[in-house]
Amino acid sequence: MKKIKNSTEKHTISWLKKLYDQKDLNFEISIQRKEAWDLQHKGNLIVSILMGIPLECLLFEEAENDTYLVLDGKQRSTTILKFINNQFKIDEKCKVDYLEGENIVGKTFDELSEDYKQKILEYELTVSIVRTLDEKSREALFFMRNQAVPLTNIELSRVLLGSSNMDSINIIGKHNFVSKTALGTQASINKCKNQQLALECLIIEHNDKCSNKEDMYDISSKNIMKFAEKIGSEGVPEEDFNNVINTFDYLDRAILKKSPYLKKIHTPMVYAVAKLAIERGILEEDFVKWMDSFFNHLKECPENKYNEAVSSSSAKLNQVQKRLCYIKNHFQSYFLDNEKVTEEVDVKVVEEVNDKVDVQADEKVIKKVERKMNKIKPKDAEKLILDVIKDCPIK
Template identity: 25%
Template structure:
């Protein structure tokens, strides 16, 4: 049977979707997309579009099950999470129609209104708004659903490569990266902003550390290579437990370094420095070094990097830090620059 024969087109109202989200028969599957992503501008523009009666892209839902007792079908949102979540948030009073984001002259009547403040006719227009809906029958395989999601979003700039990987690879490598992202270190030091967390920047950063553990410092961090590693360790990852313990040990040591001073805390919030020194910590742990013995020199490294403060460092140390700064200011994802930064830190710490 052709895939197209497993998809039918229906028109469903906002009310139909909201009722099913509320009663649990329409669910958001985070294996496609981790969290809600849109900002207030995109949210306001969508509600404005609905109020003006213009069309919006169709929604894809997958019939995943039927309750044998009630006969109610259970659907999963394949594509349309942002649109449906935005409508629900607006109806629940979570945001207003900020005038700065309304784009049509005729929208001035909605300025700064919440859903409860709209005229009754406008409320009805939202509840009755017809979503063109593609309903995928439950006969379609999950792998085909994922392929469909990726194809639908392959040219959508709103989804970044890591979000697309989240849909395509749901195996062991992603699972470990996600587990490590739950470690308190990241939140304690606000390494990632709320937006970066929604866009899965933390998962991508942790994935790069995992690549180092599996492939070494010469391993690439390009998007293409990340996809390759996700695929390679998707179903079989023998080093899973060891890598998890290693990274937690690395984060515990970095936590101590962050607490040395306000300077080190601010310095290592920058991902380039954090990545570089986490790798250094790995080498130090492998050698059985007492990393606390190097805290003072790391603090001096940060202070000289930031302010060129003369703390009694040798001329060679100062030169090394200046070189590191050059490699950290641009092209930070370049393999050659990454390798150079690691080499320079090793030289400075004499490890």
Template identity: 25%
Template sequence: MALQDEIELKAKQIHTDGYSLSIGELMSLYRDREIDIHPEFQRFFRWSPNQKTKLIESILLGIPIPPIFVSQREDGVWDVIDGLQRLSTILEFSGLLRDSEGNIKAASKLNGTDYLPSLEGKYWQKDDDLPNSFDQTQRLIIKRSKLGVQIIKKESDKDTKFELFQRLNTGGTALTEQEIRNCILVMINKDFYTWLSELSQSPNFQSVLPISDRAVEEQYDVELALRYFVYKSITLEEVNSTKDIGKLLTDKMVEFASDENFDYEGEKANFDKVFELLNSALGEDAFRKWEPQKNKFTGAFSISLFEVIVTGFGKNSELYNNTAESQAELAEKIKSISLNQVFIDNSGNGKRASTRLPHFLPLGTQIFGNEN
């Protein structure tokens, strides 16, 4: 297909519109639940008090604010796909923001700035502290200020809003790829997000992941749980056909979450068994490299080892059990990976997942399956 044909075809799949709405109108839409900012996202979008204050200051001073992007759902409600932190900041300051349980969060207060030092300690409206509350004029300045709203209409291709969400939120933001996936997952299937998130917090899974607190904060443990289900289900053909494992993870996640027949109970049982056995056999050494000269596991968590183990052991967990003999066998097989020449040749610095996995999928099956 020629380039122009591709452009015209894709352009027809995207239907947009644009409005300029006052912040007061957006407050009303939120109050009436006609715009959804997904409170689950708030843990991923981390603005400091100073960043929040700068936004309110900009509105007060008439400094233009970037537009927000929304996607119109079948029920007419707008899903916010970009601008969530800006809207959340305004709603939190004005005492309207709800948490994931539907309860109103405590209204925030502002910090002083170079331009407006008197913003220090100010609230939107606090009846027991009127000197530190905005007056009617200041509240009206904010409520009458305009924000551009770009709307992806419901007639658009169903994947458009997720693609747009990724594009708009992978630029100058602090979000990791998994935090973006989590947001997409909440929009597609909140129950799947909750299920995956809860599995990532299971004690056996956490015990075999010696990763940093920062990595946990950035949802790397959730990403590893997702990788587990993706890696044990993908085919060699799927791996060979992609150059971007991140995109493959997202696509498979959407596939799982959209599948009405996804076996939640069966997949959870498999996950629980695999990580219980790994924890019993090796604990936090399960994904560390084995050094026979030192007769111990060394180093940090190895994503390369994770890939070999979950692609092989995850698919063949029925061959193992909780007996001492089986656990010893499992530990020896994991030790053998670090010494395997295929593993050595395809792991380490400079080896991307897209080049590792075509070698690691068959290697995992060879080591943990019936072919060994």
């Protein structure tokens, strides 16, 4: 790896604002930390500037046409820019509420005195600017620079994945299905939990293809890092990526609103069962009924192997496998029991329906009828087939 060339410069906040207004600042580097500051933290930064307290050095990378990538200092930069654009007020919990006799609490930028507004705009930032980097050098720089302030395991995983692979993880993490889980809240997104779910589902895809347990990964944060490192060097398998998207599409159609069941620990398990449901041609509405049945069962019979595997070391491979085994067995039993009480539709019923419908159903109609007929009682068959034919395109 080549030595990184850089220079340290002094620039005012006005310079930063000008770059931002001209769209010459790029904050969308995938390995960057998510914004996590609350209003108190943001307000304290603004007060620090007003008091003349030096801020830590920002780190930019030169890009094309005199633009910059923000490698480090995203939260400081965006906080300053949002305050200048009157997007938040100085919070009442800030450490300082009066400066030189002026009350600054509860004020936006425009509500400050002209002296204070000018003081902010003329405040000098220290900016380290590095020459254009390749992806590996950029990741190494970010990793090394953040050793002083330890990254979380998921943040380290993002670095190990690299920018190109993070694009795939982001697509999965931003899927509409995720918004219906506990991992789709803004607080969870700020902590990258939606991206962690994406990695967990890719791990399930990987494990499903493994014949040896030694090649499998658990979903502990440390093992997710190891998996991220593997993906970083080999890339996200296209088949696995497509499987996750297809399964999320199915779950999104099945689950119509935010579900109380889909917490961090349960969502990967539900994902694994949804894969089975797709393979068996289970209708989305039937899948949701099974989900209700399963989680009600956990409440009504709390002493079970699934709950035991949740209570301790829940991310370890053996505990994950116990939960997967239990939830899949429940799924199989649920649909097996339903099939036992469902007699095969009498051929005469179908013939009677055909006599009433003087049209030929196309292949789509036939498939839809066949899928539903396996789960109904004979007395309901006639009504079902008529309804399906009415709703489907006819040749």
